Amino acid sequence: MNHLLFLPLLIPLATAVSCLALWHRHDLQRMVSLAGASALLLAGGTLLTAVRHRGVLSVQAGNWTAPFGITLVADLFSAVMVCVTGVMGLAVAIYALADTAPEDERQGYHPLMQILLLGVCGSFLTGDIFNLYVWFETMLIASFVLLAMGGKRANMEGAIKYVVLNLIASSLFLAAVGILYGVAGTLNMADLSRLLRDAEVSGPLPVIAILFFTAFGIKAAVFPLFFWLPAAYHTAPIAVTTIFSALLTKVGVYALIKIFTLIFFNETEAWQPYILAVAGLTMVVGVLGAIAQHEMRRLLSFHIISQIGYLIMGLGLLTRLSLAGTIYFMIHVIAAKSALFLATGMVLRLSGTTELKKLGGLYRTQPFVSALFLLPALALAGIPPLSGFWAKLALVWAGLETGRFIVVAAALLVSILTLFSMIKIWSEAFWKARPAVEETAPQSAPSLPGASFWLMAAPTGFLGLTTAVMGLYPEPFYALCLEAASQLLEPTAYIAAVLGGTP
Amino acid sequence: MESVFAVVAGVLYATGLYLMVRRSIVKTIFGLALLGNGANLLIFTVGRLTAGRPPYIPFGESAPLPPVADPLPQALILTAIVIGFGVQAFALVLIKRVYQTVGSDDVDKMTTTDTITDHGGIP
Numbered sequence: 001m002n003h004l005l006f007l008p009l010l011i012p013l014a015t016a017v018s019c020l021a022l023w024h025r026h027d028l029q030r031m032v033s034l035a036g037a038s039a040l041l042l043a044g045g046t047l048l049t050a051v052r053h054r055g056v057l058s059v060q061a062g063n064w065t066a067p068f069g070i071t072l073v074a075d076l077f078s079a080v081m082v083c084v085t086g087v088m089g090l091a092v093a094i095y096a097l098a099d100t101a102p103e104d105e106r107q108g109y110h111p112l113m114q115i116l117l118l119g120v121c122g123s124f125l126t127g128d129i130f131n132l133y134v135w136f137e138t139m140l141i142a143s144f145v146l147l148a149m150g151g152k153r154a155n156m157e158g159a160i161k162y163v164v165l166n167l168i169a170s171s172l173f174l175a176a177v178g179i180l181y182g183v184a185g186t187l188n189m190a191d192l193s194r195l196l197r198d199a200e201v202s203g204p205l206p207v208i209a210i211l212f213f214t215a216f217g218i219k220a221a222v223f224p225l226f227f228w229l230p231a232a233y234h235t236a237p238i239a240v241t242t243i244f245s246a247l248l249t250k251v252g253v254y255a256l257i258k259i260f261t262l263i264f265f266n267e268t269e270a271w272q273p274y275i276l277a278v279a280g281l282t283m284v285v286g287v288l289g290a291i292a293q294h295e296m297r298r299l300l301s302f303h304i305i306s307q308i309g310y311l312i313m314g315l316g317l318l319t320r321l322s323l324a325g326t327i328y329f330m331i332h333v334i335a336a337k338s339a340l341f342l343a344t345g346m347v348l349r350l351s352g353t354t355e356l357k358k359l360g361g362l363y364r365t366q367p368f369v370s371a372l373f374l375l376p377a378l379a380l381a382g383i384p385p386l387s388g389f390w391a392k393l394a395l396v397w398a399g400l401e402t403g404r405f406i407v408v409a410a411a412l413l414v415s416i417l418t419l420f421s422m423i424k425i426w427s428e429a430f431w432k433a434r435p436a437v438e439e440t441a442p443q444s445a446p447s448l449p450g451a452s453f454w455l456m457a458a459p460t461g462f463l464g465l466t467t468a469v470m471g472l473y474p475e476p477f478y479a480l481c482l483e484a485a486s487q488l489l490e491p492t493a494y495i496a497a498v499l500g501g502t503p
Numbered sequence: 504m505e506s507v508f509a510v511v512a513g514v515l516y517a518t519g520l521y522l523m524v525r526r527s528i529v530k531t532i533f534g535l536a537l538l539g540n541g542a543n544l545l546i547f548t549v550g551r552l553t554a555g556r557p558p559y560i561p562f563g564e565s566a567p568l569p570p571v572a573d574p575l576p577q578a579l580i581l582t583a584i585v586i587g588f589g590v591q592a593f594a595l596v597l598i599k600r601v602y603q604t605v606g607s608d609d610v611d612k613m614t615t616t617d618t619i620t621d622h623g624g625i626p
Binding site: 130133134137140141144145148151152153154156157158159160161163164167168170171172174175177178179181182183230231232234235 | 523528531532535538539541542543545546548549550551575576579582583586589590593594597598600601604605610613614615616617
């Protein structure tokens with residue numbers, strides 16, 4: 001039964017290999033990756049059910065007992081994230097049926113996307129810090145190629161910044177792993193957690209913690225380490241940008257939460273204020289950057305950063321409610337943000353541009369697409385009864401309970417500014433009259449044939465509706481998130497599942 | 504012995520960082536390579552240096568007799584070297600393509616994805 005844990009790794013791997021085998025048959029590659037993404041979603045769902053009913057699951061590759069072997073472990077948080085990865089993989093695979101350029105497919109879009117999903121699932125499921133590094137690299141190398149694929153000047157400039165900063169992060173991560181091994185003599189996360197809990201380890205733990213925080217902070221795009229993100233994300237095709245925004249930075253946040261709840265849980269009081277300061281600044285700077293932008297994809301890229309701030313805030317508060325809020329927020333922001341990016345992709349196809357100055361009148365000509373954009377936009381801003389409201393409510397509540405008023409104020413202020421910049425897109429792109437087209441730039445009337453339209457609208461609408469469902473029926477989601485948060489705060493079950501013995 | 508390794512790792516880090524703050528992307532990539540090697544050497548050093556004691560189990564014993572060298576850091580480094588090799592190979596191809604599309608290796612010329620023009624659009 002525990003071998004279920006291998007499925008989210010084997011399915012994308014097998015799909016990627018099949019796609020490589022069918023290199024010249026792009027039509028078959030599309031079908032294979034669609035099937036692979038569906039299977040991944042199914043596996044994620046099964047894993048989540050299993051973890052919910054049977055507690056933390058773990059499996060040792062090749063039966064080498066922990067902490068010596070390669071450990072895969074799924075607690076509720078990682079199972080939820082794998083499930084979300086499956087949903088996003090499928091949504092983007094459907095969207096990509098209508099919106100992938102043939103030259104991207106020739107350069108291997110489908111296998112690369114599957115390898116990206118493999119790296120993401122691996123990062124969520126691994127129980128060993130060095131393996132986490134390896135999965136991160138798997139994910140990164142696939143994302144490097146996906147980002148550089150277009151070959152135009154913007155792609156290249158974006159890719160060089162992305163690659164360089166992420167490689168710096170990786171080398172910091174590697175150094176931190178090395179020093180941690182030198183101090184503790186093990187890299188198995190459960191074993192580390194046990195050793196540090198019994199205070200058998202002394203050494204430069206704060207240094208290691210800061211190295212990890214910097215490395216994951218670069219990957220999660222927190223203040224002041226986020227500059228690669230708005231420089232790079234908007235240059236890729238929409239499907240790629242969506243999956244990057246949904247998963248890559250979130251893997252960084254996931255790793256931060258795992259590391260700080262499992263390993264560096266001592267001296268919590270000492271690092272909490274710093275994490276909260278970083279969280280507040282990330283929110284504020286991200287949203288201010290978004291307000292300055294006049295292009296939809298760049299604007300939304302800055303919003304990724306500001307939303308990361310909320311996720312980090314939950315980690316900084318470190319109560320059961322705040323962690324549950326963070327996990328709920330993570331699901332919410334992945335759905336809402338992806339729906340916004342996908343709707344932006346539809347705007348791009350329908351109008352040929354995403355620059356707000358050149359857009360207009362979409363509400364009159366495309367009321368359905370406008371609705372697809374409006375729903376997640378309101379959810380992102382936190383308008384009740386959509387999901388963003390409950391996500392922010394939990395974080396704000398947890399902040400008030402622990403008396404961290406400054407970060408709560410920042411969170412509320414950023415909410416208003418988020419709403420402001422969403423209204424800006426809405427009024428510029430959808431409401432105002434379409435500006436007269438200049439003579440010098442004749443616009444070919446872009447069209448979206450019916451089948452493609454629905455292939456793009458279906459995943460966008462589904463993700464938008466997810467935010468509505470999560471908002472209208474938050475109870476089961478919150479129950480799940482609270483349970484996951486308890487497992488994070490009390491990792492005895494996690495340790496027992498990996499190392500054996502009674503909890 | 505440790506101090507020599509520590510100094511060498513430090514020099515690698517310093518040189519790597521210095522190269523990375525230069526404006527040429529070629530130097531940046533060299534800097535990244537040095538940074539990776541510095542990290543590998545760091546892992547090797549903090550994993551304890553035990554010279555001339557391979558972790559073999561002698562005849563008649565069931566475990567190696569301490570002190571022996573820890574093989575795990577070396578396995579980690581080996582993996583990291585392989586990953587680093589792949590990533591650096593990709594980065595080299597990337598800078599060649601960047602040079603071809605941008606026509607310069609100066610990072611100050613690569614600002615179009617960060618700039619907003621006066622009319623609010625993209626350059």
